Amino acid sequence: xxxxxxxxxxxxxxxxxxxxxxxxxxxxxxxxxxxxxxxxxxxxxxxxxxxxxxxxxxxxxxxxxxxxxxxxxxxxxxxxxxxxxxxxxxxxxxxxxxxxxxxxxxxxxxxxxxxxxxxxxxxxxxxxxxxxxxxxxxxxxxxxxxxxxxxxxxxxxxxxxxxxxxxxxxxxxxxxxxxxxxxxxxxxxxxxxxxxxxxxxxxxxxx
Amino acid sequence: xxxxxxxxxxxxxxxxxxxxxxxxxxxxxxxxxxxxxxxxxxxxxxxxxxxxxxxxxxxxxxxxxxxxxxxxxxxxxxxxxxxxxxxxxxxxxxxxxxxxxxxxxxxxxxxxxxxxxxxxxxxxxxxxxxxxxxxxxxxxxxxxxxxxxxxxxxxxxxxxxxxxxxxxxxxxxxxxxxxxxxxxxxxxxxxxxxxxxxxxxxxxxxxxxxxxxxxxxxxxxxxxxxxxxxxxxxxxxxxxxxxxxxxxxxxxxxxxxxxxxxxxxxxxxxxxxxxxxx
Numbered sequence: 001x002x003x004x005x006x007x008x009x010x011x012x013x014x015x016x017x018x019x020x021x022x023x024x025x026x027x028x029x030x031x032x033x034x035x036x037x038x039x040x041x042x043x044x045x046x047x048x049x050x051x052x053x054x055x056x057x058x059x060x061x062x063x064x065x066x067x068x069x070x071x072x073x074x075x076x077x078x079x080x081x082x083x084x085x086x087x088x089x090x091x092x093x094x095x096x097x098x099x100x101x102x103x104x105x106x107x108x109x110x111x112x113x114x115x116x117x118x119x120x121x122x123x124x125x126x127x128x129x130x131x132x133x134x135x136x137x138x139x140x141x142x143x144x145x146x147x148x149x150x151x152x153x154x155x156x157x158x159x160x161x162x163x164x165x166x167x168x169x170x171x172x173x174x175x176x177x178x179x180x181x182x183x184x185x186x187x188x189x190x191x192x193x194x195x196x197x198x199x200x201x202x203x204x205x206x207x
Numbered sequence: 208x209x210x211x212x213x214x215x216x217x218x219x220x221x222x223x224x225x226x227x228x229x230x231x232x233x234x235x236x237x238x239x240x241x242x243x244x245x246x247x248x249x250x251x252x253x254x255x256x257x258x259x260x261x262x263x264x265x266x267x268x269x270x271x272x273x274x275x276x277x278x279x280x281x282x283x284x285x286x287x288x289x290x291x292x293x294x295x296x297x298x299x300x301x302x303x304x305x306x307x308x309x310x311x312x313x314x315x316x317x318x319x320x321x322x323x324x325x326x327x328x329x330x331x332x333x334x335x336x337x338x339x340x341x342x343x344x345x346x347x348x349x350x351x352x353x354x355x356x357x358x359x360x361x362x363x364x365x366x367x368x369x370x371x372x373x374x375x376x377x378x379x380x381x382x383x384x385x386x387x388x389x390x391x392x393x394x395x396x397x398x399x400x401x402x403x404x405x406x407x408x409x410x411x412x413x414x415x416x417x418x419x420x421x422x423x424x425x426x427x428x429x430x431x432x433x434x435x436x437x438x439x440x441x442x443x444x445x446x447x448x449x450x451x452x453x454x455x456x457x458x459x460x461x462x463x464x465x466x467x468x469x470x471x472x473x474x475x476x477x478x479x480x481x482x483x484x485x
Contacts, residue, residue, distance in 0.1 A: 009327070013303045017278050046305070047328040080328075092325065110427075120429040120452055122330045122398050126252055126482040127209045146210070146482050148283055150305065150330045152398075168208055191283050191305060193247065 002026040002204060003038030005065065007055040009047040011190075015078065015200075018190040022197050024204030032064040040204065041068040044190075045080030049091040049105065049153070052080050062098070069100060069182060074206040076137075077184030079151060082177065085184060086155055101179065103157040110170055119170050122152040127175075129165040129187075135178040137202045138164065145195045147175075147187035154186060210482040211446050212252035212453035213470055214431065215460045217242055219288075220259045222268045224461070240275045246460070247280040249467040250484035254280070255308075255401075255455060258288030259376060266295065270302045277303020287335050287401070288376075296323055300331065308333035308401050311374040314381055314388075317395050324396030333431075334397040337377050338370040338385035338418055339405040370418050377405050389422045389430075397428060401455065404434040411437025411458070419449030431455050439465055439473040446479050 004015050006028045019026035026042070027034065035041060043065060045052055056062050069075050077085055086097045089105035097105070108121045126146045131138060154173040157163065164183065167175035176185035183203065189196035217224045217239050224239050243254050254276075258269040266289065273286055286299050287308030296307050313320045313334050324332045370385035389400050402422055404415035414432045423430040432451035436442060436459055445454040459465050471481045 011277075011300055011303060011305055013274070013301065014277050014281065014305075017303075018281055021281065046300075046331055048325060051326065118450075121427055122429070123209065124330065124399060124429050125209050125212050125453070149209075150283070150398075152329060188283075188305075190281055193281055197281055 001038050002040040002042060003035045004028045004042045004044060005035065005061060006030045007045075007052065007059050007061055009052060009055060010045045010080070012044055014190040015042060015044045018197055018200045019204055022201035022204065024201070026204075030059050030061060032060065035061075035064040035068055038068070038073070040074045040076070040206065041065070042076045042078070042203075043081035043084065044078045045084070046150070047080055049080065049083060049089040049097070050093070050095045052084055053095060053097065056084070066098065066100065072181050074203060075182045075184075076203050077182065078190070079186060079188060082184035082186055083153060083155055085182070086157070089153065091153055100182075101155075101157055101162070101177070102159065103155060105153050105155050107153050108170065108173075122150060123169050124150045126192075127167050127169060127187075129167050129175055130172070131165050132163045133161070133178060135164055135183060136206060137178065137183040137199055138176075139202050140198050141195060147185075147189070147192040147195060149175075149187045151186060208480055210252070210480050211451075211474070212431075213442065213467055213474075213481070214253045214255055214285075214453055214455045215242075215246050215251050215467070216255040216257060216433065216455045216457045217461075218257045218259055218457065219269060219272060221265065222272055225259070239272050240279060242461070243276045243284075244279050246467060247282050250471065250482070251282065251467050252453070252482060253283040253285060255285040255287065257308075258286065260289065263289055263291065266298075270298055273299060273302040273304050285333060285401075287333065293323060293326055296327060296332075300327065306331045306333050306399070308335040310335040310337065313392060313395075313397075314372065314374050314383065317391065320392060320395040320397055324398065329396045329398040332397055333399045333401050334389075334392040335401040335403065336385055336389060336392075336422075337373045337403045337405050338415075339373055339377075339380075340415075340418075341369065341371040369421075373405055377408075385418065386421050386425050389426050393426045393428050399429045399431065400426060401431045401433060402451075407435025408433075409458075410435050413437060413441040414445045414449055414451070414454070416444060416448045419445060419451050423450040423452070429453065439470050442470055443474055443477055443479065446474070
């Protein structure tokens with residue numbers, strides 16, 4: 001059973017329905033026991049970084065999440081669920097993340113006057129990926145596949161070897177990472193039609 | 208590379224899809240969930256539901272529509288209309304919406320946009336602006352005495368504005384300049400502007416290019432052009448001349464005048480970067 005962590009934010013229902021569509025049962029939960037018993041754990045999320053950390057603390061979810069990752073079971077982070085794994089974010093001030101991945105979360109910053117000045121922030125819409133590192137979650141996904149993005153901040157991992165895909169928006173940014181049992185993406189697989197559902201299926205198929 | 212978006216918009220009243228002509232004369236065009244599924248298969252880039260149900264007590268209807276839609280389609284879904292509280296937003300996001308659009312609530316209390324974007328993230332707060340060409344350059348300075356409006360726009364009394372913001376589904380003039388308002392909403396944390404020309408809505412004469420361009424160039428957040436699309440050339444003009452990041456259209460898709468696929472092929476042939484799914 002896949003556990004989707006509910007910390008009071010974001011569109012969890014779409015993630016759950018996405019898994020169901022591809023034949024994987026998923027529960028939305030904030031019960032540490034159910035997270036511990038789950039075969040796979042998903043940390044979704046939209047919202048603000050600081051609120052996310054506060055909610056995870058208030059619901060006593062920090063430990064269950066870290067334990068799930070340590071246990072080696074497949075872990076999927078989506079959007080804020082990717083960013084929160086990092087050391088710190090500069091969203092609305094400076095905020096510490098889970099620090100499971102060394103690196104930071106920064107805002108797209110396109111200076112006025114140069115050729116990027118027409119690039120809007122948030123980065124909203126369908127953009128394509130370049131695969132840097134083959135991982136089972138990306139099975140059947142190729143360079144040039146389109147995914148749905150909606151975010152103003154992106155991650156910069158210190159160790160570039162964990163970059164799974166990059167996407168171009170003014171420059172190439174990290175659109176997903178893979179590290180041991182973790183796969184985490186900035187785009188929303190649950191909102192990316194066929195390609196997104198393929199990723200959810202691949203993740204659910206991991207053992 | 209980021210592609211330009213084509214967004215079919217479904218006006219939903221009491222759980223059924225309708226399309227107003229200049230916000231009057233509603234026609235029934237079917238079940239929102241079924242239509243959303245159809246557009247999903249067609250390769251629409253997002254779907255927008257605009258809830259025009261009159262009563263706030265009936266909010267559960269649109270929440271149910273969103274809930275059922277999110278079971279069937281795995282694409283971005285924006286919901287607008289009648290959103291007044293943070294709870295309204297939370298309930299819609301929980302039901303499966305990705306973004307919400309606010310209009311009247313933002314004009315009444317710009318801080319609402321700030322609170323919402325801090326709580327849910329700027330990326331899911333769309334500010335909808337219904338704008339209409341204005342001949343009355345005086346309106347603004349009179350209305351600016353209104354204490355409910357905050358910030359600098361109150362102080363720019365001398366400037367003449369060209370488009371006025373309307374609320375309540377286009378019924379109430381506000382005396383606010385649309386371009387200033389868009390900039391202000393960006394500062395308050397709006398993640399996107401859904402810009403509807405009231406002059407063009409329902410006319411099929413094309414988007415108000417001047418309005419769209421003025422706002423798109425004034426803000427650093429994406430702008431969705433809306434109101435007036437009557438053919439595929441209009442979509443092209445919205446992108447190229449209006450500099451819109453996305454175009455929203457209703458009747459040309461709802462009544463099968465064009466399919467999303469045809470629209471994308473047309474735009475691609477003209478050099479617009481769209482998501483290839485045809």
